[in-house]
Amino acid sequence: MFKSLRAPERLFQIAGWGVTLVFAGFLNGLGAKIVADLPGVDGPLTLEQFVDSSALASNSTAHDSVKLLQVDVQSQHERADLVLTASTNVYHSSREAFDNWIATRTATTDPAQDPEILRRTRQLDTMQARQRVAQAAVEALDTRQLELQQRLTAIEAERRSLTDAAAGPYSRAVFRTELKAFGMRLALTVPLLIAAWWLFTRKRRTQYWPLARGFILFALFAFFFELVPYLPSYGGYVRYAVGIVLTAVVGHYLIRAMQRYLAKRRVVERQTESERRQALGDEEAIKKMNANLCPGCERPIPGGGGPQSSTNFCVHCGMMLFDNCTACSTRKNAFYRYCPSCGVPAASFPTADAGA
Ligand SMILES: [Zn+2]
Numbered sequence: 001m002f003k004s005l006r007a008p009e010r011l012f013q014i015a016g017w018g019v020t021l022v023f024a025g026f027l028n029g030l031g032a033k034i035v036a037d038l039p040g041v042d043g044p045l046t047l048e049q050f051v052d053s054s055a056l057a058s059n060s061t062a063h064d065s066v067k068l069l070q071v072d073v074q075s076q077h078e079r080a081d082l083v084l085t086a087s088t089n090v091y092h093s094s095r096e097a098f099d100n101w102i103a104t105r106t107a108t109t110d111p112a113q114d115p116e117i118l119r120r121t122r123q124l125d126t127m128q129a130r131q132r133v134a135q136a137a138v139e140a141l142d143t144r145q146l147e148l149q150q151r152l153t154a155i156e157a158e159r160r161s162l163t164d165a166a167a168g169p170y171s172r173a174v175f176r177t178e179l180k181a182f183g184m185r186l187a188l189t190v191p192l193l194i195a196a197w198w199l200f201t202r203k204r205r206t207q208y209w210p211l212a213r214g215f216i217l218f219a220l221f222a223f224f225f226e227l228v229p230y231l232p233s234y235g236g237y238v239r240y241a242v243g244i245v246l247t248a249v250v251g252h253y254l255i256r257a258m259q260r261y262l263a264k265r266r267v268v269e270r271q272t273e274s275e276r277r278q279a280l281g282d283e284e285a286i287k288k289m290n291a292n293l294c295p296g297c298e299r300p301i302p303g304g305g306g307p308q309s310s311t312n313f314c315v316h317c318g319m320m321l322f323d324n325c326t327a328c329s330t331r332k333n334a335f336y337r338y339c340p341s342c343g344v345p346a347a348s349f350p351t352a353d354a355g356a
């Protein structure tokens with residue numbers, strides 16, 4: 001592919017991009033530093049900061065004491081369970097022994113008058129009474145456990161109502177903080193965007209464009225990475241609204257640019273072939289020819305437009321694309337200043353001797 005730019009010019013272009021990127025990088029670093037050091041922003045808020053602290057403290061004290069009591073009652077309960085099991089076992093085994101003994105006694109004498117039977121029966125009654133006492137102790141501890149559990153539930157409900165009461169002020173404070181952070185970022189970013197827009201529209205063709213381009217990249221970076229993520233959401237409304245507005249603005253400028261381009265092309269297409277040829281820079285024209293586009297109307301050249309094709313004129317606008325050297329008759333690109341075969345200045349460039 002033919003490169004019409006001089007080699008050093010290409011190097012300067014690459015170096016220009018280097019300057020642009022390095023400049024943008026340093027500006028970004030500085031901008032991030034300034035944003036990070038903004039006062040009073042980004043203090044992380046927690047829900048606990050908005051709960052009534054004395055009520056919360058007494059609530060957790062009550063909670064802890066009930067928990068301690070629960071542990072205590074639990075161990076008492078375990079001991080009472082052991083006592084109950086032991087007394088039940090003693091009663092049952094004694095009862096079994098008594099039943100066996102009475103079975104052997106029944107065959108011999110009248111059991112109702114036997115003092116031994118009365119003694120053993122009283123013994124069994126005492127054992128049963130002990131078992132009932134142990135049972136009652138276990139039941140009392142059951143009641144105590146239930147009562148403690150209910151107190152704990154009440155305490156936890158109170159804690160939940162305390163945090164629920166704090167939720168409103170907390171979310172309002174979070175919203176205010178977000179809005180403040182966004183406002184400060186907006187105040188920093190909007191001037192950057194305005195300056196970038198001014199540079200883009202006014203300084204695009206100047207020699208300081210690589211620096212201006214660096215500043216524009218920086219402003220875009222600041223917009224997309226330092227401002228957009230901090231947009232208050234309002235449940236997504238703001239983000240969509242900003243997206244719609246930005247798309248509308250970009251679309252508006254795109255349509256205007258398209259219309260300007262078409263108007264310019266219409267003006268150019270009304271000119272004569274030689275007027276248009278004069279207005280074209282030869283390097284620009286050769287670049288378009290290499291992209292198989294007519295330099296006059298920017299439509300594709302039918303048949304590809306290469307040196308081997310037979311197309312000499314644009315079929316859309318009549319621009320001469322290929323001609324023959326006046327000296328050696330070699331077919332050549334009509335925008336070459338000199339014949340590539342014999343070096344004679346091209347007839348269509350009468351001032352070619354003056355140099356580029
Ligand atoms: Zn054309």
Ligand SMILES: [Zn+2]
Binds near residue numbers: 330
């Ligand atoms: Zn020639």
